[in-house]
Each structure stands twice: as structure tokens, then as C-alpha cells.
Amino acid sequence: MIDAALKEAVARLHQAPAGKILDPGLNRFLTRWWARRGDGRVVPAELFFGRRMNVVLPEVVSEQIHTYGLFDEVVSWLAVKAVRAGDTVLDIGAHFGYFTLLFSEMVGPSGRVIAFEPTPSTYGLLKDNVSPYSNIVAANLALGRERGTADLTDYGLKYCAWNSLSKETRLADLPQGVCPRKVTVGLISVDDYVRQNKLASSLMKIDTENFEAEVIRGAEHTLRTYAPMVIMETGSDAALRAGSELLAMEYQVFVSERFGSIEWWSADLSAANSKFKDILFVPAPRVRHFSVA
Numbered sequence: 001m002i003d004a005a006l007k008e009a010v011a012r013l014h015q016a017p018a019g020k021i022l023d024p025g026l027n028r029f030l031t032r033w034w035a036r037r038g039d040g041r042v043v044p045a046e047l048f049f050g051r052r053m054n055v056v057l058p059e060v061v062s063e064q065i066h067t068y069g070l071f072d073e074v075v076s077w078l079a080v081k082a083v084r085a086g087d088t089v090l091d092i093g094a095h096f097g098y099f100t101l102l103f104s105e106m107v108g109p110s111g112r113v114i115a116f117e118p119t120p121s122t123y124g125l126l127k128d129n130v131s132p133y134s135n136i137v138a139a140n141l142a143l144g145r146e147r148g149t150a151d152l153t154d155y156g157l158k159y160c161a162w163n164s165l166s167k168e169t170r171l172a173d174l175p176q177g178v179c180p181r182k183v184t185v186g187l188i189s190v191d192d193y194v195r196q197n198k199l200a201s202s203l204m205k206i207d208t209e210n211f212e213a214e215v216i217r218g219a220e221h222t223l224r225t226y227a228p229m230v231i232m233e234t235g236s237d238a239a240l241r242a243g244s245e246l247l248a249m250e251y252q253v254f255v256s257e258r259f260g261s262i263e264w265w266s267a268d269l270s271a272a273n274s275k276f277k278d279i280l281f282v283p284a285p286r287v288r289h290f291s292v293a
Helices: 002-013 017-022 026-035 060-068 073-082 098-107 120-130 157-162 190-197 212-217 220-226 237-248 269-275
Strands: 041-046 052-057 088-092 112-116 136-139 142-144 148-154 181-189 203-206 229-233 251-255 278-283
Touching: 002 060, 002 073, 041 060, 052 060, 052 120, 052 157, 073 098, 073 203, 073 229, 073 278, 088 098, 098 112, 098 120, 098 136, 098 203, 120 136, 120 157, 142 148, 142 212, 181 190, 190 220, 203 212, 212 220, 212 237, 229 237, 237 251, 237 269, 237 278, 251 269
Parallel strands: 088 112, 088 203, 112 136, 142 181, 203 229
Antiparallel strands: 041 052, 148 181, 229 278, 251 278
């Protein structure tokens, strides 16, 4: 079972420092340490559910994936709880494809995963990682309020986790020697893409670095028609605006303190937005069917 494999990977992540060297192995730590001397090295990683992908060391997301076979235990846990076989998942802000591959494993051959990644260099690695799987479509597009183009700030592969279409960045201090560049990328709304490709989305994962509100504003028809669950990165004003729009559509808030924990949040959304890095929004008709055990 995939949840048992995730539990084992999380246990390895949280073991004592000495244990971390022995398991998953000294070689992975040495590889990670040596890669920190450079600007980005593509290396293979084995994921906790058996698939493989290429990552870039010493990029922050890639380091955890390479060492432990997972990234972000809470979002991984929320994904395991929310996704079912046959679902259609929109992975908005797919990065190199870790969550895309996890969703693909869970939806199975009868499901579909659409992975959106606007940064050309990041998309290149994503496309290579997902190409063996017929239930994944990779799209080199950004999601926003409407169709067109937008300027994206690209910090390079080593810092690509912070690439954004927003004028505000989550990268608090620009590392020495990093020269961000502007890249013009294609932009489409969720609603337009869903209509164009005749999709009925079951879940949307949104990780768009302060562009969440624009994504939600371009997804109103999809949200009201298909009532997909939404896993969204929070902690910003943009995420709070996006979450408020979901609440207006009668979505409920579920939060997780750690792997294995999910609970309904009854307090103010702004408090959850400040406290939690990611939130699961569940549409009212699906709350009673959502298992929190």
C-alpha cells in the first residue's frame, strides 16, 4: 500500500542524524554535499513508491527527493488521502514532477494527470520524467485568469522552486551570484483548458509562488461544475485571497500538522493561512465522503 510506503519514508526522514547517514546511505549524502559546489547537477532519484525521476542537486526540493525519496510529507499525505483511482488531477506548478508521478501512481491507468509547468528549463526535465507514463500530459503553460502571455521571473535551475509570475517573491534574500531573468510564457485559464480538453477535474494541486489568486479566478466554472478538491500552498496574501474565494464557493478547510494528521479547521482562514504551509480545501458536497481517519 502506498500509504504504508509513505509512512516508512517519513520515518526515515525523521530519524536521528546518525541513522540518516546509515539509511538511506552515506553515498547519497556525499553526492548531495559534492553537488553543492556547483550550479546544478542532474542526478537520478528513487521515489518511495518505486518510480524513478531525475532531479537537480543542490536545488532545495531535489535534495529531499534524492535523499529520502519524497518531498513535503504533509502534501504527500494529503495527496494520498484525497486522490482515488480514475481521478483527473491538475498539477499546477509541477516543478520536476514529483507530485505528478505520485498522482499518476494513485489515479492508475484509468485516471489522468495534467502537469503544468511554465518555466522552459524546468519543464524540460519534467517532460523527460513523465514521458514513460501514458496517463500523464505535460503542458508548458502557466495558469491564470485568462488566455495570453505573462512574464515569469526565472532564478535558474538551482533556485527554480521560487520561479514566479508574481511581482512578489518568496525568495527572501537573493543568493549571491544569482541573476534572475524574465521569460515570457504562455498563459491559459483552468476553465479554458478544461473546456478545450473535455476534462472533469477531481483535484487541483496549486503551487504557483504568489499567483494562487489568479489561478482560482480563472477556475470558477471548473470549481462550481466539477467541485474538485484543492491542495494549495498557503502562507501568502495571494493564497489568502484564493482561499477566500474558495470559501465563498462553500469549500471547507482541512489542515494537517504532520504526516498522518488531518482535521477540519473551523477558525478564521487567515489564521490557517498563517499557521500552515499547505491547506486542503474540500467542496461541501464531498465533505461527508472525505475520510479524515
